[in-house]
Amino acid sequence: MNNKMTLPRRSFGHMVLAGAMLFSAAAAFVTPARAADETPDALVKRISTDVLDTIKSDKSIKSGDVSKIMVLVDSKIMPNVNFQRMTASAVGPAWRSATPEQQKRLQEEFKTLLVRTYAGALDQVSDQTVTVRPFRGSADDTDVLVRTEVKGRGDPVQLDYRLEKTPGQGAGWKVYNLNVLGVWLVDTYRTQFSQEINKSGVDGLIAALAARNKGNSKG
Numbered sequence: 001m002n003n004k005m006t007l008p009r010r011s012f013g014h015m016v017l018a019g020a021m022l023f024s025a026a027a028a029f030v031t032p033a034r035a036a037d038e039t040p041d042a043l044v045k046r047i048s049t050d051v052l053d054t055i056k057s058d059k060s061i062k063s064g065d066v067s068k069i070m071v072l073v074d075s076k077i078m079p080n081v082n083f084q085r086m087t088a089s090a091v092g093p094a095w096r097s098a099t100p101e102q103q104k105r106l107q108e109e110f111k112t113l114l115v116r117t118y119a120g121a122l123d124q125v126s127d128q129t130v131t132v133r134p135f136r137g138s139a140d141d142t143d144v145l146v147r148t149e150v151k152g153r154g155d156p157v158q159l160d161y162r163l164e165k166t167p168g169q170g171a172g173w174k175v176y177n178l179n180v181l182g183v184w185l186v187d188t189y190r191t192q193f194s195q196e197i198n199k200s201g202v203d204g205l206i207a208a209l210a211a212r213n214k215g216n217s218k219g
Helices: 009-023 032-037 040-057 066-080 083-091 100-119 185-218
Strands: 129-132 143-151 157-166 172-180
Touching (some): 066 100, 083 172
Antiparallel strands (some): 129 143, 157 172
């Protein structure tokens, strides 16, 4: 199980930074009114900068305090992420046949997996800065790609975000996938999850994720 819930070695270090930026800072909160008016590239720029600044300045987050990170994720990060879509995409076709309770458990365990995977590596964040590349979208787009470059020690890291525009209450742009050096986070987990589902079904995947998270909590 431990081998199935890990990222490829070549991309793990960069996924750590990506995950840290997506799941670990309080300053990334967007109120619905502001989110509705903000362009996707401006949103990504502000979130990226705020997240990095918060990680650098908050010693408990930087040291990987999982309980504090989890509270911040629930209250501040999730409003900016379509996490149901992210989880459904990672689970694949089996999501549609899963019960509401199974879907809830999958989201909970997947979120915990992401937080625990990246929490222990936040001390790698040091002098990084983020530059948003010129945005090619139009005002009518509802699904866009925002490309950024993270600069720090070593070579620059290409970090791209997929966002969708949501209507109605809480309208605005929400992240549903991210790409580091050609590796999409959701696609990486989909491959791993499908193997577990094919072997043991949705309940088997939930149990495997729970076991992985329990193991990580001791590590």
